[in-house]
Amino acid sequence: MHASPRYRAVVFDLIDTLTVPYDDADFSSTVAAMAGALGTGARELADAWDRNWPGLLRGVFPDTGAAMRQACQDLGIAVSPPQTEAAGGAWDGYLRRASALRPDAVTTLRAVREAGHKIGLISDCVPGVPLLWRGMPAAPLVDAAVFSCEVRLTKPDREIYLLACERLGVPAQACMYVADGVGRELTGAAEVGMAAVLLRAGQPPNAFRRDAREWRGPAVGALAEVLDLLR
Numbered sequence: 001m002h003a004s005p006r007y008r009a010v011v012f013d014l015i016d017t018l019t020v021p022y023d024d025a026d027f028s029s030t031v032a033a034m035a036g037a038l039g040t041g042a043r044e045l046a047d048a049w050d051r052n053w054p055g056l057l058r059g060v061f062p063d064t065g066a067a068m069r070q071a072c073q074d075l076g077i078a079v080s081p082p083q084t085e086a087a088g089g090a091w092d093g094y095l096r097r098a099s100a101l102r103p104d105a106v107t108t109l110r111a112v113r114e115a116g117h118k119i120g121l122i123s124d125c126v127p128g129v130p131l132l133w134r135g136m137p138a139a140p141l142v143d144a145a146v147f148s149c150e151v152r153l154t155k156p157d158r159e160i161y162l163l164a165c166e167r168l169g170v171p172a173q174a175c176m177y178v179a180d181g182v183g184r185e186l187t188g189a190a191e192v193g194m195a196a197v198l199l200r201a202g203q204p205p206n207a208f209r210r211d212a213r214e215w216r217g218p219a220v221g222a223l224a225e226v227l228d229l230l231r
Helices: 024-038 042-057 064-075 081-098 105-114 129-134 158-168 185-191 210-214 223-230
Strands: 009-013 118-123 144-147 175-179 195-199
Touching: 009 158, 024 042, 024 064, 024 081, 042 064, 064 081, 081 129, 105 118, 105 223, 118 129, 118 158, 129 144, 144 158, 158 175, 158 185, 175 185, 175 223, 185 195, 185 210, 195 223
Parallel strands: 009 118, 009 175, 118 144, 175 195
Antiparallel strands: none
């Protein structure tokens, strides 16, 4: 089968798009476990972690351990290396669970490739995720992957989309972008010329998923439905 003359590549988001939907209860229990290891309150640690989150996404912190030490400094608590290691272990376990692929992710990516399209990935993610990604069965199916913590750019910065297009060797106007609508990621993709598509098979729209709540463009209810848009 020949690739559509309009779309030469499909670029996917990773978290909550190719991976299973975010589990709020799992995140909360993880932060509580980290707080217990560090000897502080869960609410206090969650607030400090949230403040450091943009820096984690943009690679300001080289790893989550550095962000954790900064959070402890912000809270005015002294922690030992074993405490930091225990808290880091809890967080690493959460990242592994949160990075589990959707059951239809690999089959969808393989079908997109078999249809003649290149595949890209753009992920706003914290350190640790790129390494996990490279061990996933979906990784070999992706031609170019861009991780915010590695390139120090986050969506909807236009440069992160254009970087993915550059690595694919495909202009933005010939790319489809598929994501669950966190922040303004779909709007950002559309503004550089990509055909943005909302995946609704995830968490319900909320203030955090602004595009998912307000999006009026194309949408699909499952990853496999992307193939229908490419025909």
